[in-house]
Amino acid sequence: MSTASSGDPLVDLLMASLTRRKATGQVVGGEDAGREAARWMADSGVARAVLASDPVVDGIGLPDALRREGIDVIMWPTGLGKRETMGLEGPIDVCGVTVPALAVAERGTVVLEASEGHGRGLDVTSRHHVALLPADRIVRTLGEALALTFADGRPAPSAVSLVSGPSRSSDIEKIATLGAHGALTEHVVVIR
Amino acid sequence: MSTRKRRGDGGVAYLDVQGTLRERTVDALRDRTLRGNLDAAAASWGEGRDSMRRDYGLDDMRERAREIRRSNIRNLPALLSEMQAKVREAGGTVVRAADGAEACRYITGLAQARGVKVVAKSKSMATEEIKLNEALDDAGIEVVETDLGEWILQLANEHPSHIIAPAVHLNREQVAALFREEAGTDDVPDDREGLVAHARVRLREKFAEAGIGVSGVNLGVASTGTVCVVENEGNARLVTSQPRIHVAVMGMERVVADWDEAAHILEVLPMAAIGQDAANYVNLITGPRRDGEADGPEEFHLVIIDGGRGALRGTEFEEALSCIRCGACLYSCPMWRSVGGQAYGSPYSGPIGAVITPLLEGPSSPASRDLPFMSSLCGACGEACPVGIPLQDLLVRARARSSSPATRTSGMAFRAWSRLWRRPSTYRAWMAGWRLMLRARGKSGWATELPGPGAGWTQVRDMPTRWPPRR
Amino acid sequence: MRTCLSDAVAPSVWKSSKRVLERCGVDVKVPRAQTCCSQPAWTAGHPDQARAVARHTIEVFSGPEEVVVPSGSCAGMVVHAYPEMFKGQPEEEAALDLARRTIELTQFLAKHGLDPGRGSRGPVTMHDSCHMLRVLDESQSPREALAKAGCEVREMQHTDRCCGFGGVFAINFPELSGRLGEEKARAAIGSGAREVVSCDLGCLMHIVGLAHRQGIPLRARHVAEVLDR
Numbered sequence: 094m095s096t097a098s099s100g101d102p103l104v105d106l107l108m109a110s111l112t113r114r115k116a117t118g119q120v121v122g123g124e125d126a127g128r129e130a131a132r133w134m135a136d137s138g139v140a141r142a143v144l145a146s147d148p149v150v151d152g153i154g155l156p157d158a159l160r161r162e163g164i165d166v167i168m169w170p171t172g173l174g175k176r177e178t179m180g181l182e183g184p185i186d187v188c189g190v191t192v193p194a195l196a197v198a199e200r201g202t203v204v205l206e207a208s209e210g211h212g213r214g215l216d217v218t219s220r221h222h223v224a225l226l227p228a229d230r231i232v233r234t235l236g237e238a239l240a241l242t243f244a245d246g247r248p249a250p251s252a253v254s255l256v257s258g259p260s261r262s263s264d265i266e267k268i269a270t271l272g273a274h275g276a277l278t279e280h281v282v283v284i285r
Numbered sequence: 286m287s288t289r290k291r292r293g294d295g296g297v298a299y300l301d302v303q304g305t306l307r308e309r310t311v312d313a314l315r316d317r318t319l320r321g322n323l324d325a326a327a328a329s330w331g332e333g334r335d336s337m338r339r340d341y342g343l344d345d346m347r348e349r350a351r352e353i354r355r356s357n358i359r360n361l362p363a364l365l366s367e368m369q370a371k372v373r374e375a376g377g378t379v380v381r382a383a384d385g386a387e388a389c390r391y392i393t394g395l396a397q398a399r400g401v402k403v404v405a406k407s408k409s410m411a412t413e414e415i416k417l418n419e420a421l422d423d424a425g426i427e428v429v430e431t432d433l434g435e436w437i438l439q440l441a442n443e444h445p446s447h448i449i450a451p452a453v454h455l456n457r458e459q460v461a462a463l464f465r466e467e468a469g470t471d472d473v474p475d476d477r478e479g480l481v482a483h484a485r486v487r488l489r490e491k492f493a494e495a496g497i498g499v500s501g502v503n504l505g506v507a508s509t510g511t512v513c514v515v516e517n518e519g520n521a522r523l524v525t526s527q528p529r530i531h532v533a534v535m536g537m538e539r540v541v542a543d544w545d546e547a548a549h550i551l552e553v554l555p556m557a558a559i560g561q562d563a564a565n566y567v568n569l570i571t572g573p574r575r576d577g578e579a580d581g582p583e584e585f586h587l588v589i590i591d592g593g594r595g596a597l598r599g600t601e602f603e604e605a606l607s608c609i610r611c612g613a614c615l616y617s618c619p620m621w622r623s624v625g626g627q628a629y630g631s632p633y634s635g636p637i638g639a640v641i642t643p644l645l646e647g648p649s650s651p652a653s654r655d656l657p658f659m660s661s662l663c664g665a666c667g668e669a670c671p672v673g674i675p676l677q678d679l680l681v682r683a684r685a686r687s688s689s690p691a692t693r694t695s696g697m698a699f700r701a702w703s704r705l706w707r708r709p710s711t712y713r714a715w716m717a718g719w720r721l722m723l724r725a726r727g728k729s730g731w732a733t734e735l736p737g738p739g740a741g742w743t744q745v746r747d748m749p750t751r752w753p754p755r756r
Numbered sequence: 757m758r759t760c761l762s763d764a765v766a767p768s769v770w771k772s773s774k775r776v777l778e779r780c781g782v783d784v785k786v787p788r789a790q791t792c793c794s795q796p797a798w799t800a801g802h803p804d805q806a807r808a809v810a811r812h813t814i815e816v817f818s819g820p821e822e823v824v825v826p827s828g829s830c831a832g833m834v835v836h837a838y839p840e841m842f843k844g845q846p847e848e849e850a851a852l853d854l855a856r857r858t859i860e861l862t863q864f865l866a867k868h869g870l871d872p873g874r875g876s877r878g879p880v881t882m883h884d885s886c887h888m889l890r891v892l893d894e895s896q897s898p899r900e901a902l903a904k905a906g907c908e909v910r911e912m913q914h915t916d917r918c919c920g921f922g923g924v925f926a927i928n929f930p931e932l933s934g935r936l937g938e939e940k941a942r943a944a945i946g947s948g949a950r951e952v953v954s955c956d957l958g959c960l961m962h963i964v965g966l967a968h969r970q971g972i973p974l975r976a977r978h979v980a981e982v983l984d985r
Contacts, residue, residue, distance in 0.1 A: 114563070170579030175493040175527060181486070200563045209577040214526040217519045217566070236548040242569075243544045249375065249509040251575050252526070255567035260519040262433045262481055273433045273481050274488065275519025275566065311931045619918045619936055659929055661922025661936070662799060664890035677890075678840075684801025692801060695924075699797045703805035706760075707812045709789040716763050723765070731968055741927030745934030746965035752766030753977045754964050 103198045103231045104283055110201030114258030116279035120228070123153060126284045130190075130223055131158035133280055139221055140184040141165040146210035147192040149225050153284065155190070169212050179218045189219035189276065195238045196224075196231045196281070200257055203281060204238050207252040216256055222276035224256075228285045297414050297592075297645045298652035299444055302630035306655040313624035322456060323622050330616040333560015334669070343556050343671070350553045351673035353546045354607035357538075358598060364507040364540045365589065371510025375572025377585035381537075385415030388588050392417060392499070392532055393424045395586065399530060401426065401496030407514065407521035408432040409501025410610055411534045411590055413444075413632035414645075417499070429491040431520040433484055440467050444627050488520065498524035498582065502535035503609070504550055505587075506569075508543040512587065514568040515554060522568050531582035533570070537589050538606040550609060557671035558611040593645040601682050605640050607672045614676055617669035620660055629656060636666035636676040640683050649688040657683035698738070723750040730755030757817070757825040757858075760792040761957040769957055772984035773826040773861055780870040784824075790816045795833040798841065800924045807841055814838075814850050823858045826980045828888030828955045831860040836891050860888065861980060862897040862955060875905030876985040880977075881912045881947040883940065883963065885956035889916060898955050898979050905983050912947035921962040937966035941974055951975040953982050 098105050099120045111118045121129045130153070134142060142159050144150050146169050156166050165184070167173075177183040191211065193203035203224045207213035216222040232238050235255075242253055260275030303309070313319060337343040357364060369379045382388035396404060404421055406412065406428060418428045430439045437455060438444065440463040457477060464473045464483055473483055492498075500521050504513040512533045514521045525531050541547050555564040574581030597606055615621045615635030626634035630652055631642040639656040646653050657680045666676040684692075705711040726732040727750025735743045742748060749755070758770040770786070777784045793813055797806035813834075817823050825831040835855050842851035859867065880902070884895050895915075902909055920926070920936025941963050944952040950973065954960050957978055964976035 114565075179489045179493060179523075179527070181489050181493060202563060207574070207578060207581060209575075209579070212580040213574075213578075214522065214580050217522045217526075234548075235552055236545065239544045239548045239551075243506075243509050243511070249511060249571040251375075251571060251573065251578060251581055253569040254522065255563075255569070256565070257563040257567075258565050261517045261565050273485060273518040273520070274431070274523055307929055307931075310929060314931055314935055619920065620932060623932060623935055657801075658925070659932070661886070661918050661920055661925045661933070663886035663918035663922070665886075665916075665918065668890060681799055681801065684799070685803050687801060695800060696802055696805075699800060699802040699805040703797060703802075703808045706791045706794075707809045709791060712791040716760075719764055733969075738927050741930050742965070744930045745969065746937065746962065747968045748965055749765065749961060749968075752768055753981060754968070754975065756973070756975065 101228065103233060104228055106198040106233070107196055107201065107231055107281075107283070110198060111258075111281055114201040114279075116201065116258045116281060118281040118283060120283045120285060122285050126225065126282055127154040127158035130155055130225065130282045131162045131164065133282070134159065134164060134188050134221070134223060135162040137188070137221055137278065138186050139164055139188040140186045141167065142188045142190055143167050143169060143171055143215060143219060144190045145169050145192050145212070145215060149192045149227060149284070150190065153225065155225070169210060169215065178214070180220060185220060187219040188221035188223055189215040189217075190223045190225065191216050192225050193230065195241060196226050197235050197238045198231050198233050200235060202235065202238070202255050202257040204242060205254040205256060206242070206250040208250065213252040213254065216254070217260070217275040220277055222256070222259070222279045224279070224281045226281055226283050228283050231283075296650065296652065297633070297642050298631045298650070302652055306628070306630070306659055309628040309630065310624045310659065313628045318456065319625050320623070323625055327616045327622045330560055334557070334613070337556040337560055337562070341556060341562055343553070346549065346553050346556075347671055347673055349549055350671055351607065353541060353549060354609070354672045355604070357541050357546070358603060358606045360542070361538065361540070361598060364542055365537060367507040368505050368510055368540055371507070372572060372585070372587050375510055377510070377572040377587055379587045379589065381589050382591065384592050385590065388415050388534065388590050389417055389420035391588060393420050393426070395530070395532065396421065396426050396497055397424060399496060401530070403427045403429065403491065403495045404497045404499055405491050405495035405524050405528060406430050406435075406499045407501065407516065407524040408435050409499065409534055410632050411501055411536050412499060414592065415534070415590065417534070429488070429495070431488050431491065431524055432516075433481070433518060433520070436484065436488065437463060440464070444632070492523045492527045495528045497530045497532055498528040499532045499534065500525050502533050502539055503554065504547060505535055505540040506544060506547045507540055509571055511569050511571045513547065513551065514570065515551070515564045515566070516568070517559075517565040519566055522566055525568055525570055526581055529582055530584040530586070531570070531573070532586045532588060534588045534590065536594060537591050538594050539609070553671045554609055554611055557613040557669070597644060602640070602644055602679060604674050605637070605644065605679055607674055608637050608641075609672060611671060613669040613671060614666035617665040619663060619665065631656070636660065636680065637674070640676060640679045643683060643687060648686045651689070654687045654689045655691070657687060723748070726750065757793070757823055757830060758786060758790060759825065759827045759830050759957065761961070762826065765961060766957055766978065769826055769978045769980055772978070772980040773824070776861075776872045776980055776983045777824065779872045780865070782870070785821070787816045793830045793833045795830060795837070796923055798833070798837055803841065807845070810838065810841060810851075811847055814847055814854050817854055818850060821857065822864065823854065824861055824864045825858060826861045826955070826978065827957060828860050828885050828892055828894070829958060831858055831863075832887040832891035834858040860892060860894070860897070860955060862901045863892065863894055865901050866897040871904050872901075872983050873905070875902070875983040876907050878902075878908035878951070879910045879949040880907060880951045880953040880982065881910050881944050881949040882915065883912075883919060883944065883952050883954040883959055884915050885954055885959045886918050888955050901979065901983060902953070907982055910947040910949045912943040914943060919959045919963050921959045923958065926962055933962070934966060937962050938970060941967040941970070941972050945972055945974055951977060953977055953979050955979050
């Protein structure tokens with residue numbers, strides 16, 4: 094994870110917040126994004142990637158980059174049954190790849206919207222979560238993000254998920270433990 | 286699994302409560318493990334809270350949060366109408382349940398009509414209040430709590446200790462033992478990570494099987510008909526995305542007008558609840574899945590519960606409805622920290638529980654009428670409350686409303702007290718008598734046994750009969 | 757205001773308060789007819805009984821003078837609860853007036869910049885009663901007074917935690933009240949001082965009564981008595 098300043102204060106703030114949330118992130122140019130994301134997934138031992146059907150995914154050439162790394166690629170909607178979706182059957186090391194509509198720099202939050210191309214459970218049914226975030230989608234505060242998401246005249250999405258770090262549970266001896274239900278990792282690729 | 290609880294007829298307090306409130310506090314005080322766990326939990330919360338005040342300006346946010354919630358309660362009927370209309374517009378169904386029994390009937394009926402055999406639940410105080418698990422259980426439907434702490438409690442056959450961290454009174458060894466019993470095998474890890482991983486797999490089976498997912502609602506946003514479900518684990522997301530039907534249960538007072546207000550409350554909530562500036566997952570759900578979407582429930586049902594809340598509007602207890610169920614007052618309360626949540630005998634424990642449980646149940650309800658008295662009125666709760674509810678004042682008002690044999694006796698005593706102490710001559714006479722009694726009972730400046738109500742004093746401490754007290 | 761607790765258990769407290777004020781050149785009246793601020797009945801949930809006694813208190817203390825109380829608890833009761841108690845009642849005006857004029861002893865000293873001169877040297881530890889801390893929002897004035905008197909204060913841990921007295925709570929839930937009192941007594945001894953001092957007699961009776969029962973060697977005095985030596 095790069096600690097050098099990106100030159101964009103919102104990006105830098107987001108990176109710092111992601112660290113606080115125990116997520117990871119990197120800032121890359123569009124030409125490198127597909128390769129870098131695929132490499133991160135390969136390094137994390139990902140066997141299968143479930144990708145949101147979104148122009149950003151194709152725009153950075155991610156499906157091909159993943160195949161080059163030997164990672165199995167499935168586009169949303171997957172047609173898989175519930176058990177396989179949640180990792181009870183099939184490979185366990187699955188990565189859900191999302192494309193946030195927005196991100197909140199102050200909190201280290203990505204804002205995911207459900208749609209035909211973007212399942213509402215993409216990030217949480219899988220063991221890993223990679224978010225592909227165009228840098229111009231970053232706002233500073235939660236208030237701004239919610240105002241944009243639920244703007245007057247814009248139909249509310251069926252499900253908006255604010256995700257701030259990998260899943261955490263603090264129920265056993267009141268000490269935060271990762272990964273009770275949702276993804277154990279979260280990696281945000283900020284695309285310039 | 287449900288021998289502990291039976292369905293009631295609208296009460297809030299648990300039906301399997303044993304002994305008096307005082308007896309339960311005495312039992313709790315004897316439990317060293319409990320005390321250790323509570324202290325650790327409260328200390329960690331306290332550090333987080335201090336950080337929020339120091340680094341994130343929590344104190345400045347409280348005033349606005351208070352104003353927002355008070356205005357929500359003032360405008361409640363209009364907000365609920367709008368909420369209802371918007372949910373229906375989005376394709377959802379809304380049910381306004383007068384009480385817990387009506388809510389349970391609706392949800393059970395829905396499950397039966399759809400042929401659902403398994404219900405997966407994420408944590409919801411409202412569903413504990415209405416005893417939904419018992420109702421489903423009575424109808425032969427399997428209910429699984431998916432919040433890790435709540436599942437642990439379900440296995441242990443116990444009630445939660447705390448609104449946010451329900452299993453805070455259990456430790457790792459106790460949890461491992463429960464998991465072994467549930468899985469029917471000794472092959473369950475001992476370490477924290479291993480235990481969590483084990484639970485992950487067991488509960489995913491249930492998500493896959495469940496025909497209905499039931500969640501609570503932290504906040505309803507009227508302007509778009511959206512329910513907000515806040516969590517850290519991700520189980521609420523699975524509960525609200527995997528089963529074919531989603532039922533959201535919401536207390537009628539948990540609604541804000543618009544997203545400006547919602548943003549503020551959603552920021553304050555994790556600060557007060559867990560001492561962090563964000564919870565891991567905030568799920569904002571508006572109706573069922575849209576046409577063309579490949580996951581998400583096909584049906585969305587919002588059950589809005591009155592259960593006595595509406596009747597509090599316009600009374601001296603109205604501010605209690607501002608509560609956003611963060612649990613800060615519990616952690617800040619010296620009483621709760623000493624005895625834990627289970628001693629209260631209600632899903633709502635701590636200072637807020639001591640106020641609203643008897644209010645929702647009625648002043649002569651045996652299970653809850655003593656609750657407001659189990660407080661030293663220290664005021665730490667009102668100080669900790671992110672929406673500025675003056676809980677210590679509400680506790681005093683709740684005491685005035687309480688009706689029980691004990692309060693009737695004390696009422697007689699205070700009538701006599703009032704007659705004597707409003708007149709200087711009788712007051713002085715009383716004082717002279719009292720000082721004589723003290724001298725008579727004192728040995729070397731201390732009395733170890735006092736008569737009447739004084740016995741409560743000398744049960745655990747001596748009374749100095751001279752001042753400054755003798756060594 | 758003498759306070760009923762001082763009348764009942766420790767007349768030296770109100771007498772020391774009077775002397776301390778007089779040493780500062782204050783003209784002090786102690787109305788003989790006074791009784792009680794009515795807090796025991798109010799917090800026990802008997803507002804009508806409380807009001808009857810509070811009415812007498814309002815009458816006794818009518819006049820222009822400031823009413824000085826050697827108790828954060830009683831002062832807090834008048835300042836915070838009398839307005840609520842008499843809202844819509846015929847005595848509302850008089851109650852609000854009294855609430856405006858009522859002040860705890862060390863707050864009075866601080867407000868008027870008074871210095872009673874040398875008191876005990878200590879060391880003592882300071883217990884902040886919940887009413888001082890949260891109703892009157894005050895922790896500075898007693899420490900200021902003790903510092904001016906040349907008394908050394910050693911702070912205990914968790915000064916902001918309730919001692920467990922709580923009025924009727926001490927009698928209704930003795931075990932829980934006792935546990936909190938024991939923790940407070942141990943914290944007090946843990947400060948290194950052998951004496952606990954407070955602006956509130958109720959807390960002190962409870963803490964020192966607990967300490968004596970448990971064999972914890974802790975002494976106690978009211979802040980007025982420390983300033984009076």
